[in-house]
Amino acid sequence: MKEMIHTEGLTRVFRNLTAVDKVSLDVAVGEVFGFLGPNGAGKTTTVRMLSGLISTTSGSAVVAGCEIGNEADALRLRQQIGILPENVGLYEGSTPYQNLEYFGRLHRMDAPVLRSNIKRLLRMMDLWEKKDAPVETFSKGMKQKLAIARALVHDPILLFLDEPTANLDPEAAKMVRETLLELRKQKRTIFLNTHNLDEAQRVCDRVGILRTRLLTVGTPEDLESKLGRRRVVVRLERTTEELAAAVRNRLGSRPVEIAGDRLLIEVKDADREIPEIAEALVAAGGRIRDLSQPTASLEEVYLKLVHEGASAP
Amino acid sequence: MRISQAWIVARHDMGVFRQKFGILIGLIAFPIGVGFGFPLLVAYLILPHAGPDPSTSLSGLLDAFSFWFVIGAASLPTSIASYSIVGEKLSKSLEPLLSTPTTDGEILLGKSLAALLPTLLGVWAGSVVFQVLIDLETRGPFGYLYYPNPQMAVVLFVAAPLAALLAIEAAVVISSRVTDIRSAQQYAGLIFLPFIFLYVVAEVRLTLDATNLLYISAGLAGVVLVLFFASTRAFRREEILTRWK
Numbered sequence: 115m116k117e118m119i120h121t122e123g124l125t126r127v128f129r130n131l132t133a134v135d136k137v138s139l140d141v142a143v144g145e146v147f148g149f150l151g152p153n154g155a156g157k158t159t160t161v162r163m164l165s166g167l168i169s170t171t172s173g174s175a176v177v178a179g180c181e182i183g184n185e186a187d188a189l190r191l192r193q194q195i196g197i198l199p200e201n202v203g204l205y206e207g208s209t210p211y212q213n214l215e216y217f218g219r220l221h222r223m224d225a226p227v228l229r230s231n232i233k234r235l236l237r238m239m240d241l242w243e244k245k246d247a248p249v250e251t252f253s254k255g256m257k258q259k260l261a262i263a264r265a266l267v268h269d270p271i272l273l274f275l276d277e278p279t280a281n282l283d284p285e286a287a288k289m290v291r292e293t294l295l296e297l298r299k300q301k302r303t304i305f306l307n308t309h310n311l312d313e314a315q316r317v318c319d320r321v322g323i324l325r326t327r328l329l330t331v332g333t334p335e336d337l338e339s340k341l342g343r344r345r346v347v348v349r350l351e352r353t354t355e356e357l358a359a360a361v362r363n364r365l366g367s368r369p370v371e372i373a374g375d376r377l378l379i380e381v382k383d384a385d386r387e388i389p390e391i392a393e394a395l396v397a398a399g400g401r402i403r404d405l406s407q408p409t410a411s412l413e414e415v416y417l418k419l420v421h422e423g424a425s426a427p
Numbered sequence: 428m429r430i431s432q433a434w435i436v437a438r439h440d441m442g443v444f445r446q447k448f449g450i451l452i453g454l455i456a457f458p459i460g461v462g463f464g465f466p467l468l469v470a471y472l473i474l475p476h477a478g479p480d481p482s483t484s485l486s487g488l489l490d491a492f493s494f495w496f497v498i499g500a501a502s503l504p505t506s507i508a509s510y511s512i513v514g515e516k517l518s519k520s521l522e523p524l525l526s527t528p529t530t531d532g533e534i535l536l537g538k539s540l541a542a543l544l545p546t547l548l549g550v551w552a553g554s555v556v557f558q559v560l561i562d563l564e565t566r567g568p569f570g571y572l573y574y575p576n577p578q579m580a581v582v583l584f585v586a587a588p589l590a591a592l593l594a595i596e597a598a599v600v601i602s603s604r605v606t607d608i609r610s611a612q613q614y615a616g617l618i619f620l621p622f623i624f625l626y627v628v629a630e631v632r633l634t635l636d637a638t639n640l641l642y643i644s645a646g647l648a649g650v651v652l653v654l655f656f657a658s659t660r661a662f663r664r665e666e667i668l669t670r671w672k
Contacts, residue, residue: 204518208442
């Protein structure tokens, strides 16, 4: 795996507050990496450190071949990356074309290449027809897409997107998410900060869950299967407290909830325990209609880790 | 430090200011007001009562009037610089700008140039009108052309640029501490008060000849130097992203 980002023990302390604590991770070239975490988890601070905008307190990182904290590398790094900050910060009185042209010039692009990139990106974002309209007349979704185009105007090899769908209405968020999927198809390396689990699941190859510390990293599917609460759902003709007690006795005080005509049973070893559950229920007079083992969602994994603050095994 | 990179920032900012009526009006009103206002005052209120030797009685007054170009240079850029920095801070466009391969110094220089150049252009345009009109009015009574003279050269090419720089640097420092454009402009606007004080002193007892103007300029240069260090300390990527209000 060729690494685009490699960090070891990345830490940032603001006075007495540790915003990011010993984060070590790798992001491969061409990977879409989702950085999940609640507000204040340190996601933005991490992106700012990785893009050389703020210094680290300790630890090290190499991003796009540039060492973070090395002044000589700072300009080279910013030349190679594109950043979409949480607040898009466009020049509202200017047109989309002028916004992109300014940033292209700051990246010292040749004029013909810049012109062709602007055209390609505005077309890709469905904004070409509006290229001469002031940005202040745009909807939030259009502004977000323009800000993504701005981050891409110099053809960066790595893209940092900080909460690209936050504060957007569902339609605008969908527009932006489709753009992300398009970028994924182009095999761009993307570091995506988000607290939208659905977005992470749909767009990211791997996700890391951060709450100051990096709690876990893996593909959404891996995390679901490794860290999700494993449950068996048994639908019965009639649920009673006696049937729940029978399962509890059989499995040894395992949590069993009654939800309408269903029993929700937490299991540790499903292959061994499911037959025992069925046996206990039948023995106690239960009539089973259906027995299933739903997979845990990424949301469940996220909430478990973030709220319990537990580290991944 | 790449001047070309700073120039990209400056050109962009000047383009943005062209859309701001409040900034434009100041830049246009000053040359018109001072360039035509003082000559009108001289023509209709002062020259008719100047006495037998108008050259002696008027020269001190004309030198004091020319000091308004220094006052203008100290007050015009504050609104531009405040808008350029606090305005970007409020519209959250500073972070994307800081994310580009541009150094803090280049961004600061670009923003300073964007405030300095229109100011000097306004001041110089006003001074051309002022000098031409005053010469037309006084050539007869004086018997010679009063302008251009060494005092005006010091005012326009030394004192005024220094006063503008001082105001810009003060605006940068103030912009890092306030959260709205109006407050930034109000605080930065106070910068021109010491210049008004100097003007009053000049009216009462100080002759604003080239030598005294050079002394004043040396003092200004000292303050500019101090504020330069303060503004470059305030305008650092890390400071802006983590400490600015």
